[in-house]
Amino acid sequence: MPHYPHNVDGSVINFDLQKYYEVVTVEEPIRIGHDKFYIGEGETARRELRVIKVSDDVIQVQEEVHGIIALVGASSSVNIKKEELKKLIQVAKEEFGWVDIC
Numbered sequence: 001m002p003h004y005p006h007n008v009d010g011s012v013i014n015f016d017l018q019k020y021y022e023v024v025t026v027e028e029p030i031r032i033g034h035d036k037f038y039i040g041e042g043e044t045a046r047r048e049l050r051v052i053k054v055s056d057d058v059i060q061v062q063e064e065v066h067g068i069i070a071l072v073g074a075s076s077s078v079n080i081k082k083e084e085l086k087k088l089i090q091v092a093k094e095e096f097g098w099v100d101i102c
Helices: 017-024 082-094
Strands: 030-040 043-055 058-066
Touching (some): 030 082
Antiparallel strands (some): 030 043, 043 058
16 A cells, blocks of 8 residues: 555645656666776775656756765765766767757
8 A cells, every 4th residue: 555645643635646656756767887996095986877867857967976985065066977978968868858969
């Protein structure tokens, strides 16, 4: 049985079920780059760059790094190599239908 959003008193919040499942249902990210790099004292970190379509005109680039202590901050940045940018443009065109970009 699916879990629906509810109020504190237990009553179900009135919402559009179709829209709820559209938001919850997310496609798998497409990997556009990966590498390993040395971070010191014999430790290496693994990095993966992925892209996912959020809506018809929005994509999200995700960078996941393993092997180092994460710093908490208010902002986030993604380093994209030239080859990864080329792959990102290719994925946006072929997978997401963004044919008007070059």
